[in-house]
Amino acid sequence: TELFTVWPPRSSLALICFSLQVLSGCAVIVRGQPRGGPPPERQINLSNVRAGALARRAVQGQPDTKDTPDEPWAFQAREFLRKKVIGKEVCFTVENKTPQGREYGMVYLGKDTSGENIAESLVTEGLATVRREGIRGNNPEQARLCDLEDQAKAAKKGLWSEGGGAHTIRDLKYTIENPRNFVDSLHQKPVNDGSETPEPFSAEAKFFTESRLLQRDVQIILESCPNQVILGTILHPNGNITELLLKEGFARCVDWSMAVYTQGAEKLRAAERSAKERKVRIWKDYVAPTANLDQKDRQFVAKVMQVMNADAIVVKLNSGEHKTIHLSSIRPPRLEGENKDKDKRFRPLYDIPYMFEAREFLRKKLIGKKVNVTVDYIRAATSAMETGGVPAFPERTCATVTIGGINIAEALISKGLATVIRYRQDDDQRSSLYDELLAAEARAIKNGKGLHSKKEVPIHRVADISGETQKAKQFLPFLQRAGRSEAVVEYVFSGSRLKLYMPKETCLITFLLAGIECPRGSRNMPGGMQVAEPYSEEATFFTKELVLQREVEVEVESMDKAGNFIGWLHIEGVNLSVALVENALSKVHFTAERSSYYKTLLSAEETARQRKEKLWANYEEKPKEEVAQLTEEKERVAKYRAVYVTEITDGLHFYAQDVETGTKLESLMESMRGEIAAQPPVEGSFSPRRGDFCIAKFGDGEWYRARIEKVESPAKVHVYYIDYGNREILSSTRLAALPPAFSTRTLPPQATEYAFAFIQVPQDDDARTDAVDSVVRDIQNTQCLLNVEYSGIVCPHVTLQFADSKDDVGLGLVKEGLVMVDVRKEKHLQKMVTLTGICNLCALKCTSLFPSRASDGSQFVLL
Template structure:
């Protein structure tokens, strides 16, 4: 802090007998304080007042950065107790002061009184009386004030107070640590329990300095002071006001700090104060915005932070003065509904059947399924099968299939992603309905992310088109990363070698003896070609086979033939739809397989949990 910041005579409140007054936001040492004047259309001016005629021990100073030979300076004896005496007595209190003289460098020296006039407690005298400061050498007691200081000093010496007590005062020197060798270990050792501390600095970026047993903590993002190379500091709008807002409420106050996590050697935490949560207050007043990358570790209700931010957005406060809320384009009945899951598409989308009988594709909001990273080492001539070739895609699909197929789920539409055109690197996408899907009170996307089977999409800070449970998704991903689940595991990725013999008669003949010896085989219906033609995945045998239902023939659907399109027979679509609803992606049991003229086939397929299917064909035959 400078000696005088934006000071004008009109900025200082009217005080009795013409003495300037103000609030004390900070104590620099045992003989120097900051006095803040009245605000005039912005953060108020500040003045550094040094107590004249007395001297207190200096506080420790860290070595200047960029100077290899510089060393940290420790506390002088009784310097810190003197500073603490002033901090506890003056922070947030009204004082008045007189200026006796001013140095050519602009440093002001004078007397400070607690209250609005000079009849209040003389702070310099109180320090000397407690043995926390001494009279400056060479000062003659030729006026009442100096005589009073000399008298109080003699009394402190006689009572052996403070610096006049026996010993060297070494016990008052702090053993300060400016860095932490292992920040993550330090945070983990606190177990997210509140620890006592003091807010010692509000940075010009997005950090707060805290004095703990040994810690500096990084908290939340406020508007910043940006500095380009070789350019002056240019604050973002409301940066100075946000800094003042925090300083005026917390600077040098005793607080409790909860250390939440560690990110890039910076400690993330929360400040607790009896008068409220400064994080929520900054958001509610429009001085700050939620930060996705750190809100995931916030343990005291991220929903409260989002609600506070939403409050400021709706009222267009400060940094949100130009905010435009997204327009809702859905009726309530289309935004929330119950539907039956008919199919799982890879690992981030499902097909549901609405009450009207229509089918609708729903994409899980704000998550991304497993992807093939980097250059694939597989044979370039072999067609990529995402379900089996992309690591963890099969596990993710199976998780959703076992949880959802045939079940009724609650769907809450979060946003509609508009259609996009193709670019050189990104394919075209049709319009997508993105929603939160839950069953039995469980958010399916969150469960998927917590198992490491999907990742959370990162958005621009001003993008509101995201999941209504976005913070829970981030928290689930943080847990998955910490526990090394799925995609975040350091183990070798699972490999699925699945032989597709569904279109190869020769391979089908080779596999038939193995399948026949197996007797009853478990399978999953992967695809329905028509009412009587299916593709099955057999997990034990790790192969894909084609089945024809024996003893029946369903109408043929439309087919694309060379040079022409063959129209489908009557009721072909109805037959295909009927079979899809009954068996698609369900677990079934195949009995006594036999070989047909073209395809591998069987004589009975029992999905025991589908009574309706058995009532149509008893037993259901495959051909």
């Protein structure tokens, strides 16, 4: 560097360097060896010769300037010199230096002046003329140049050929009318050249490129023409400059063009990854997104347990731990403008276009299968303040998930069931296969798949009848007649309570497992939080692992008062009720006695008892003699109490109040109505929500305590009167908040639901209506005597007597042939089986009422 700055005006000393650029046929730029950075440049003009001037473009913005064409043989002289010296080691001597700093001298190929004299070569080929003015007789070099020029003239070379060299003048165009057509005509694809903003290492990057490409013979691949700018790839015989820049840490990949890079985007990503790993140049402070993770946490194999959304799954690790994994760099389907709606509520997946298809694709592909998980990055948790008030997101583990060599995110995007997230250029938290995702999205857009289709979006009309008693009643006969029906387990509430999607019926139902008594989890009750029973969580996890989001078969037998269906669930030949009992996570319920699975359940329970695990851990088997004695001694307990019947349901259940607490209810109602009269509620001020307790104005104009069961609209609110058992649909203007002094803590709900013991409710609608009408006439709004005989899944089963005559209400229904007798196998209840004459009468009546069932003698018992 010092030699460059102190070079004398004239010297015979030669300096070794590399030629960097050829400006014309008689001017070159040379550069010394780099030491700690790009070396300084130096322009050398050839002494005593002159080559033609190259064409020049008019200066932009200066109308007085115009384009000038090439002089004859000027371009050929420049090309001759370029091919001679570019990238070659040369030495030069400086013979003269003008006051303006311009240097003139001789340039030689090689390390000393014994190499080829470039000026002589130009003159020999007739590509430059010798400056003969002021020829010095003592200058042998100038004299030799004159001799070489005479020889070129004699040989009619170059400038001295016939015709004047007009054919050597290039027809240059500085603009292209249609650059895109120009690129498309060469059948190439788009790529970007990156940012032009000066950044660290920009000078070194320029030197790196110049020293390898400037004025070299290279191959150009035209890739794209975005915004009228022609972009391409430069292929040097020794390599692709794009890949080299990335590998040496001088550049970073540009996402928008990677998907159409013709030389293979994976090569560029690999080159960039190499620079990151070595932390060179622009990556000197680089920290990998997964740098703080151990290898076992970066890559692992896990079993898919649940599909949370179109971009999230729950997997089970080898350790047994469950972990939520989000698919890297994809965005699931969503409604237009959804991300801007800060107050949006949860929407079922059926309401969002293509969300159901995306979820189903993942469910069928992954549930219950092992997948390979490669963690790409950990997305930090966001607070509500950072998201402008939108609910915060917890920390997310984002990964590439593959199964059988298939990238699940890529498959999802290629079907148009998700889109790719676009990142800032400096955001390194993205999928390790991001380019494949972009390419898959481009294919989906081109083929009009899914979200990119111009067709109407698919509509899924799914009826959610969970907790909808009236709708459930309508569906019940169809499901009962269907036998085994196909279903998908959407959610598991507990070991024996699930939400199912019925594809053929296109409905969602709540399903309770029949025949078992499963431990209950913790739940909110009117009196406070109910503590979870032992092994309730284990039962829930067992059911989840076995059936969650799996395709199953169900047999619906009945339904409870809340509109939940009761029956049996099978998965791959396994009865879930039996499986829970067999694994000591549930006990057999007496209601299983009438089912064909009763013996199987008893056998499973006996096996679990013998193992003394979980529910049976403290089980001590009693001697057979003691068991027999207890069985013989156990008798039916008849302990009747006075009740007041307030409501009869369409299913032949009834609600009753205890007469003993009737005065408390009357006192509460009187006080409550007095307070309401003193301070009437503001009409329309109450916002009803499902599950809330309130007061409701009945048809008689009085206020009663109630619970909200459903809100269809402000004009249609379903309420249940907790002290009487009846239900009604009201406008919210007829509802108000329940005063705290009259809450259920002060006095529990007074209406209790019961079912008649020892009878079967007719399945035929007309027959059931006749039975209900008879009961309404006989006992509604009257005082009766009630005795609990045995428990039921929905409510207690009781016998009811008229208060005056002590006649049994259920027996009266049997005598009238309005109902059939329910067969009970408990020995302590067999004393109820008497009065043969009544049974004969029952049989005769039932034969006319139920001819198809009366032919089976097992349907009748003796009373």
